[in-house]
Amino acid sequence: MHDNIRIDGGRLWSSLMxxxxxxxxxxxxxxxxxxxxxxxxxxxxxxxxxxxxxxSVSVDKFGNMFGRRAGRNPDLAPVMVGSHLDSQPxxxxxxxxxxxxxxxxxxxxxxxxxIETERPIEVVNWTNEEGAILKPxxxxxxxxGALPLEDAYAMAxxxxxxxxxxDQIGYKGTVDLWSYPVHSYFEAYIEQGPILxxxxxxxxxxxxxxxxxxxxxxxxxxxxxxxxxxxxxxxxALVGASEAVxxxxxxxxxxxxxxxxxxxxxxxPASPNVIPxxxxxxxxxxxxxxxxxxxxxxxxxxxxPEIAKANKLEFELVPTVTIARVPFHPTLVGYVRSAAETLxxxxxxxxxxxxxxxCHMAKVIPTTMxxxxxxxxxxxxxxxxxxxxxxxxxxxxxxQAVLGAANMTDDLEFPA
Amino acid sequence: MHDNIRIDGGRLWSSLMxxxxxxxxxxxxxxxxxxxxxxxxxxxxxxxxxxxxxxSVSVDKFGNMFGRRAGRNPDLAPVMVGSHLDSQPxxxxxxxxxxxxxxxxxxxxxxxxxIETERPIEVVNWTNEEGAILKPxxxxxxxxGALPLEDAYAMAxxxxxxxxxxDQIGYKGTVDLWSYPVHSYFEAYIEQGPILxxxxxxxxxxxxxxxxxxxxxxxxxxxxxxxxxxxxxxxxALVGASEAVxxxxxxxxxxxxxxxxxxxxxxxPASPNVIPxxxxxxxxxxxxxxxxxxxxxxxxxxxxPEIAKANKLEFELVPTVTIARVPFHPTLVGYVRSAAETLxxxxxxxxxxxxxxxCHMAKVIPTTMxxxxxxxxxxxxxxxxxxxxxxxxxxxxxxQAVLGAANMTDDLEFPA
Numbered sequence: 001m002h003d004n005i006r007i008d009g010g011r012l013w014s015s016l017m018x019x020x021x022x023x024x025x026x027x028x029x030x031x032x033x034x035x036x037x038x039x040x041x042x043x044x045x046x047x048x049x050x051x052x053x054x055x056s057v058s059v060d061k062f063g064n065m066f067g068r069r070a071g072r073n074p075d076l077a078p079v080m081v082g083s084h085l086d087s088q089p090x091x092x093x094x095x096x097x098x099x100x101x102x103x104x105x106x107x108x109x110x111x112x113x114x115i116e117t118e119r120p121i122e123v124v125n126w127t128n129e130e131g132a133i134l135k136p137x138x139x140x141x142x143x144x145g146a147l148p149l150e151d152a153y154a155m156a157x158x159x160x161x162x163x164x165x166x167d168q169i170g171y172k173g174t175v176d177l178w179s180y181p182v183h184s185y186f187e188a189y190i191e192q193g194p195i196l197x198x199x200x201x202x203x204x205x206x207x208x209x210x211x212x213x214x215x216x217x218x219x220x221x222x223x224x225x226x227x228x229x230x231x232x233x234x235x236x237a238l239v240g241a242s243e244a245v246x247x248x249x250x251x252x253x254x255x256x257x258x259x260x261x262x263x264x265x266x267x268x269p270a271s272p273n274v275i276p277x278x279x280x281x282x283x284x285x286x287x288x289x290x291x292x293x294x295x296x297x298x299x300x301x302x303x304x305p306e307i308a309k310a311n312k313l314e315f316e317l318v319p320t321v322t323i324a325r326v327p328f329h330p331t332l333v334g335y336v337r338s339a340a341e342t343l344x345x346x347x348x349x350x351x352x353x354x355x356x357x358x359c360h361m362a363k364v365i366p367t368t369m370x371x372x373x374x375x376x377x378x379x380x381x382x383x384x385x386x387x388x389x390x391x392x393x394x395x396x397x398x399x400q401a402v403l404g405a406a407n408m409t410d411d412l413e414f415p416a
Numbered sequence: 417m418h419d420n421i422r423i424d425g426g427r428l429w430s431s432l433m434x435x436x437x438x439x440x441x442x443x444x445x446x447x448x449x450x451x452x453x454x455x456x457x458x459x460x461x462x463x464x465x466x467x468x469x470x471x472s473v474s475v476d477k478f479g480n481m482f483g484r485r486a487g488r489n490p491d492l493a494p495v496m497v498g499s500h501l502d503s504q505p506x507x508x509x510x511x512x513x514x515x516x517x518x519x520x521x522x523x524x525x526x527x528x529x530x531i532e533t534e535r536p537i538e539v540v541n542w543t544n545e546e547g548a549i550l551k552p553x554x555x556x557x558x559x560x561g562a563l564p565l566e567d568a569y570a571m572a573x574x575x576x577x578x579x580x581x582x583d584q585i586g587y588k589g590t591v592d593l594w595s596y597p598v599h600s601y602f603e604a605y606i607e608q609g610p611i612l613x614x615x616x617x618x619x620x621x622x623x624x625x626x627x628x629x630x631x632x633x634x635x636x637x638x639x640x641x642x643x644x645x646x647x648x649x650x651x652x653a654l655v656g657a658s659e660a661v662x663x664x665x666x667x668x669x670x671x672x673x674x675x676x677x678x679x680x681x682x683x684x685p686a687s688p689n690v691i692p693x694x695x696x697x698x699x700x701x702x703x704x705x706x707x708x709x710x711x712x713x714x715x716x717x718x719x720x721p722e723i724a725k726a727n728k729l730e731f732e733l734v735p736t737v738t739i740a741r742v743p744f745h746p747t748l749v750g751y752v753r754s755a756a757e758t759l760x761x762x763x764x765x766x767x768x769x770x771x772x773x774x775c776h777m778a779k780v781i782p783t784t785m786x787x788x789x790x791x792x793x794x795x796x797x798x799x800x801x802x803x804x805x806x807x808x809x810x811x812x813x814x815x816q817a818v819l820g821a822a823n824m825t826d827d828l829e830f831p832a
Contacts, residue, residue, distance in 0.1 A: 088685065088687055088690055089685045089686075089687060090639060090684075090685045090690075090693075130687075131687070131688060131689060132687050136689065191644060192641040192643065192644040192645075193641070193643075193644030193645060193646070194645075194646070194649060195644075210643060212643070214688060222794065222797065222799075223506060223796060223797045224793070224794050224795060224796060224797055225608040225609070225769070225770055225795040225796040225797075226675060226677035226679060226700045226702070226796075227608065227609075227626060227628070227675060227700075227702050227768070227769035227770035227771065228607060228608040228609030228611075228768070228769030228770050228793065228795070229608075229609060229610075229675070229769070229793060230609070230610070230673075230675075231665065231668050231669045231674065231675065231676070232669075233610055233793060236665075236677075238661055238678055238681060239661060239662065239665055241658075242657075242658035242659075242661035242662050243658075243662065245654055245655060245658035246655065246658050246659065246662070249647065249652075249655055252647050253647045253648075257646075258647065259642060259643060259645070259646075259647065260647070261642035261652075261689070261691055262654055262692075263642060263683070263686065263687050263688040263689060263690050263691070263692060264683065264686045264687070264688055265654060265681060265683055267679070267680065267681055268506075269504065269505045269506045270679065270680045271504055271505060271546075271547070271548055271679050271680070271796070272547065272630060272679040272680055272698035272700055273547060273552065273630075273677070273679060273700055273770075273771075273796070274504060274506075274679050274796045274797075275677055275679070275796075276678075276679060277506075277797070282688035284642045284643075284688055284689055286642070286643050352643070352644070353641070353643035353644030353645070354641055354643035354644050354689075355643065355689075377640070377644065377645060377649060378638065378640050379640060379641040379644070380639060380640055380641040380642075380687070380689070380690045380691075381638065381639045381640055381641075381690075381693070383638075
């Protein structure tokens with residue numbers, strides 16, 4: 001119906017660059033961790049932009065922000081579109097910010113064209129997606145009821161709790177979580193992998209997301225002097241941890257499409273001439289299918305005791321984050337695919353290797369995502385890069401899909 | 417001449433226990449890092465005890481402390497006996513403190529027996545032996561002229577510099593370093609290894625110390641998102657670092673008597689779902705012979721580039737601390753061996769796996785050490801334990817050897 005509508009790629013790009021100034025790093029990336037001054041500034045700018053676009057802005061009790069553009073029929077549940085403005089400690093300009101600002105650009109574009117939709121459309125900024133503090137995707141997890149608000153408030157940050165963090169930046173809102181029905185949720189994102197680029201395509205039609213299992217793993221041996229302690233007498237926790245790092249790589253490599261990562265490793269007491277007595281580490285396994293993930297984690301859980309025994313160590317292996325395989329809503333996936341076809345944008349179906357707020361939303365309402373390429377597949381890195389052309393193409397595709405949903409008067413079947 | 421002299425084992429033990437109250441940890445160990453309040457308190461108590469024993473106390477410009485008991489002939493260079501009062505972050509009660517307090521006990525015992533020696537005897541407490549901050553054995557290194565005072569002053573601590581640290585605890589003294597000749601140096605120590613205990617002997621006659629080579633090793637890859645980045649595309653610095661940890665173990669295990677340790681490992685950016693782009697680590701190799709150490713380090717230096725290449729990483733390998741094989745003075749070693757025989761204390765010759773202040777002293781004056789067993793060979797650990805009987809036996813042996821040196825009117829040939 002509005003096939004001729006095009007978003008303003010230049011405006012979208014300018015917004016991305018302006019937002020990237022908050023937490024800008026010398027290497028061209030962004031460090032905008034939740035509950036910091038940079039987070040506050042980014043939220044303030046987003047509020048200003050929403051108000052400038054005539055949106056009514058609300059903030060819920062966990063700091064999730066919503067900018068609503070009214071629909072023709074105030075009784076219809078809104079379509080939601082967005083992502084997050086927080087970043088990794090050494091993150092890039094596009095991870096999260098692209099989804100929020102593409103949502104904002106769609107609403108600005110509808111304003112410019114004077115287009116009314118049946119349903120309201122809301123652009124959303126979720127609190128703390130990255131998990132650089134707390135755990136990842138906590139804003140949408142709390143919003144969807146998967147995590148009680150009081151539990152989330154109580155979670156420790158380097159300076160206090162999530163609640164005190166929200167208070168500190170002035171974004172502990174008053175609106176109850178998920179206090180009104182939502183029709184559907186869309187999220188645009190950089191792929192954070194190399195597949196679209198390798199296929200020279202501008203858009204990924206995201207059919208679902210990887211299942212994930214995270215752990216905290218602790219090895220305990222005995223700290224002792226590095227000089228007089230013979231190799232055979234040692235109970236070196238770092239040797240065990242190193243064997244675990246390599247076992248995780250080996251397991252992930254042996255399963256087609258598997259991922260296995262150790263991001264954090266902390267030895268104790270961390271003195272150059274003391275054999276580490278304790279090592280704490282994080283473990284992250286992912287796969288497209290539940291079956292393959294289960295095979296990886298079973299092999300890993302069997303290997304850890306072997307590694308501990310061989311090195312005379314104790315171990316504690318605690319599952320932390322568990323994310324089920326997420327299928328996106330076939331009707332919305334179809335909208336995205338059709339939009340790409342209609343607009344003549346090169347596209348392919350793809351499964352997300354990363355978790356996203358969309359994964360929490362997909363459990364409770366019809367949801368889908370749109371991917372665009374990022375240079376060399378690099379993300380969670382200051383080198384993260386996307387082109388203005390791809391940002392524009394992805395936003396145009398999402399604009400058509402969002403319009404399709406916003407003009408549906410019926411609810412979608414859910415689960416599909 | 418004074419074969420019947422015996423130190424007071426109960427007083428020595430009480431002094432050890434009282435000193436261990438400064439920085440006492442709940443697990444029974446000691447955390448007494450240089451330039452902290454605990455260090456200051458320990459130094460104050462040592463001063464009080466020295467003054468109580470009639471010793472004249474002086475502090476040099478790097479905070480090294482000397483308590484002198486006059487000799488019959490003020491023109492003769494003193495015999496020095498001591499060690500250090502600082503500890504590892506999770507250290508024990510005996511490492512360092514035993515050597516200082518055994519030295520003090522010998523002087524108290526000579527006072528009680530009314531024995532005059534030809535030479536003065538000085539008990540010494542060296543500044544910052546452990547290397548928990550700065551580098552290890554820096555007090556004796558500065559004292560012996562191996563490190564210029566200004567360079568040592570300028571070294572960074574968590575709170576400032578070594579100079580500001582000394583100022584802060586009030587132990588930046590006024591006495592020039594090594595401002596008078598010293599005849600010989602003795603140091604008593606727990607073995608920090610399992611050999612004496614395994615042989616059921618009370619004293620190790622230390623003939624020298626291991627040669628050491630330390631490095632800082634950095635691997636640089638590319639931080640990237642743990643989910644969408646296929647295993648084959650990764651440049652994971654922690655995988656390289658883990659291979660290095662295991663290579664170091666393998667190299668040290670393959671050389672009889674070799675030691676290889678990674679005490680510190682720090683990934684960057686250290687987020688659970690980010691592949692580490694940088695890892696910094698410390699490396700510590702040791703052996704009794706220069707030849708074997710050279711073989712270990714050559715193999716290691718050849719392996720690091722292979723590991724980097726195989727994992728598509730860059731690396732920087734920087735040698736830091738280098739300690740040559742230290743032979744102790746055969747005359748003094750003979751005094752210790754004879755004393756053990758005369759006193760009927762079970763003993764064996766042994767080589768120190770750890771570095772000690774004695775290793776710096778041995779380069780400039782005749783030096784030796786006396787070892788006593790520690791439980792299970794555990795040191796640099798809060799579980800570190802030694803028996804009152806072994807502490808007493810080691811101190812009695814050292815007392816006889818020190819008396820031998822303190823009654824020599826001639827200098828020893830040096831180098832021997």
